[in-house]
Amino acid sequence: MPQQPAPRPTDLVVFGGTGDLSMRKLLPALYLLDRDGHLDRDTRVVAVSRDGLTDADLRDKASSAVRGHKAVQVVEPEVLRRFLGRLSHVTVDVGGDASGWADLAAALAPGRDRVFYLAVPPMISGAICRGLQDADLVTPESRVVMEKPLGRDLASAQAVNDEVGAVFDESRVYRIDHYLGKETVQNLLVLRFANVFLEPLWNSRWIDHVQITAAETVGVGGRRGYYDSSGAMRDMVQNHLLQLLCLTAMEPPASYDRDAVRDEKLKVLQSLRPITETKVAEHTVRGQYTRGTVQGDEVLGYLDEAGGPPTSDTETFVALRAEVANWRWAGVPFYLRTGKRMAHDRSEIVIRFRDVPHTIFPGAAAPGAGSLVISLQPDEGIHLTMLAKAPGAGALRLRPVPLELSFADTFATRSPEAYERLLMDVLAGDSTLFMRRDEVEAAWRWVDPIIEAWNSLGTVPETYPAGSSGPAGAQRLIGRTGSTWHEEEQA
Numbered sequence: 001m002p003q004q005p006a007p008r009p010t011d012l013v014v015f016g017g018t019g020d021l022s023m024r025k026l027l028p029a030l031y032l033l034d035r036d037g038h039l040d041r042d043t044r045v046v047a048v049s050r051d052g053l054t055d056a057d058l059r060d061k062a063s064s065a066v067r068g069h070k071a072v073q074v075v076e077p078e079v080l081r082r083f084l085g086r087l088s089h090v091t092v093d094v095g096g097d098a099s100g101w102a103d104l105a106a107a108l109a110p111g112r113d114r115v116f117y118l119a120v121p122p123m124i125s126g127a128i129c130r131g132l133q134d135a136d137l138v139t140p141e142s143r144v145v146m147e148k149p150l151g152r153d154l155a156s157a158q159a160v161n162d163e164v165g166a167v168f169d170e171s172r173v174y175r176i177d178h179y180l181g182k183e184t185v186q187n188l189l190v191l192r193f194a195n196v197f198l199e200p201l202w203n204s205r206w207i208d209h210v211q212i213t214a215a216e217t218v219g220v221g222g223r224r225g226y227y228d229s230s231g232a233m234r235d236m237v238q239n240h241l242l243q244l245l246c247l248t249a250m251e252p253p254a255s256y257d258r259d260a261v262r263d264e265k266l267k268v269l270q271s272l273r274p275i276t277e278t279k280v281a282e283h284t285v286r287g288q289y290t291r292g293t294v295q296g297d298e299v300l301g302y303l304d305e306a307g308g309p310p311t312s313d314t315e316t317f318v319a320l321r322a323e324v325a326n327w328r329w330a331g332v333p334f335y336l337r338t339g340k341r342m343a344h345d346r347s348e349i350v351i352r353f354r355d356v357p358h359t360i361f362p363g364a365a366a367p368g369a370g371s372l373v374i375s376l377q378p379d380e381g382i383h384l385t386m387l388a389k390a391p392g393a394g395a396l397r398l399r400p401v402p403l404e405l406s407f408a409d410t411f412a413t414r415s416p417e418a419y420e421r422l423l424m425d426v427l428a429g430d431s432t433l434f435m436r437r438d439e440v441e442a443a444w445r446w447v448d449p450i451i452e453a454w455n456s457l458g459t460v461p462e463t464y465p466a467g468s469s470g471p472a473g474a475q476r477l478i479g480r481t482g483s484t485w486h487e488e489e490q491a
Helices: 020-035 055-067 077-085 099-107 122-134 154-165 183-193 221-228 231-249 258-271 418-428 437-457 472-479 486-490
Strands: 010-015 044-049 087-091 113-118 143-146 173-175 207-215 284-290 292-294 297-299 317-323 333-339 346-353 371-377 381-389 398-406 462-465
Touching: 010 020, 020 044, 020 055, 020 077, 020 418, 044 099, 055 077, 055 087, 077 087, 087 099, 099 122, 113 122, 113 418, 122 143, 122 154, 143 154, 154 437, 173 437, 183 231, 183 371, 183 381, 207 231, 221 231, 231 258, 231 317, 231 333, 231 346, 231 437, 258 437, 284 437, 284 472, 317 472, 333 472, 346 486, 462 472
Parallel strands: 010 044, 010 113, 044 087, 113 143, 143 173, 207 333, 284 462
Antiparallel strands: 207 346, 284 317, 292 297, 317 333, 346 371, 371 381, 381 398
16 A cells, blocks of 8 residues: 655635534634644645634634544644634635635645545535635645535435536545545455455355444434434444445455545445335334433433424434345345434444354354354454364364454554544545545445335334434344344344
8 A cells, every 4th residue: 555645834724613513513623733744734624614813712712622522532732722823813704705705714834735625515515616716715635525425315415526527627526424544444344355265155056244333322312403413324324334335245445545436435325226216114213212211311302402393203223234246245134223312332344254064063043143243432442253172172062253353452553543544544645534525425325216216105214212223124134034133142
């Protein structure tokens, strides 16, 4: 894999620079990159908002954000002073008074790379890009970073991509999915394509099914208004889960090159068998959490959360059965599942291998045996469960035993968090772990008919109590083939 180039002097301009994403993720990640020597000494961060803050106001907010971030265990005063010295604020009313754009132009220095990070709702991305172009702030080397969700369907995603593409060449557009910045997700590529013993088994002959889960204990909280216009399918399945499916199912790329990797991911999306209206009830499950107990705390149901109407058909949980219709994966179900207010925080990919064709050990079957688990969070690692002989004399007894690789225990160095890694890649000009336009649109082409079928059939989400493993329909979905979800095998 290519080495990360030395950092270059960059003006990183963050639209929405005083918002929630900036304070929770971006600025703490940039502080950590500064601490670890991944920012050039002349790199500057310009926060753009309508808040009318002074530079001192911004630095106070940023200092609090850094100090309160879980990954910043010890704040180094000298590093914090240096980092805060990089920050400035510019007030711009997008679509309003042009004076703000002139102020932004004055804040940028010639000779530096320019990265424009749009930490804003996608519907104003086009207006921002046009404003940058009209103010003559876009250089041939400028890059733009876009956050999800990219639209709410194929048509709106195409409209956003068209507007941004009118200003920035596709090679300069970085569509971020923070799941792709997780250390274990990147290790999935290494696991598959740097270890020859796995490749002969990575197909329908040896794999029974694949489970991809992203479960959260948190609810929607103050995001009820946003979530009512989105739902779990748009918020999680269309991007995060389909990207994980692509990395699991893709063919070996010719090289670790940005377009070689993304070409293979696109082929997976194009191979997904459509879930038509006649199949949607059999292959998908929608859920919505009600009041319950999560890790000992009583929590509200979705309809009780502030910011939304008293009734809603928005799903907070989705489980579905996908099929990749190609030679490698024909007949192998891919079960995707995501939900809020679940019993545990759990993000993982489970590869369930087939049972041996003939066993010479009576009663050898054991739940969970023959599974490769790639754990993304909370504890990153790789776990292989296999059958072994239980110690002792007498009758031969088999039991499942784990072979485990914990990244925290194996590697002494701290793993960068997702936004650290992805920001580092943006600054280096490496778009391998970012989504290309055709990937985003191919994902919407598969997701849109499912949502349309739910709407036309009047599908109502099945309720599940907060703190549970989701609606009963999810168990029926995977149980039709005699399988169970991974955590049930462990119970």
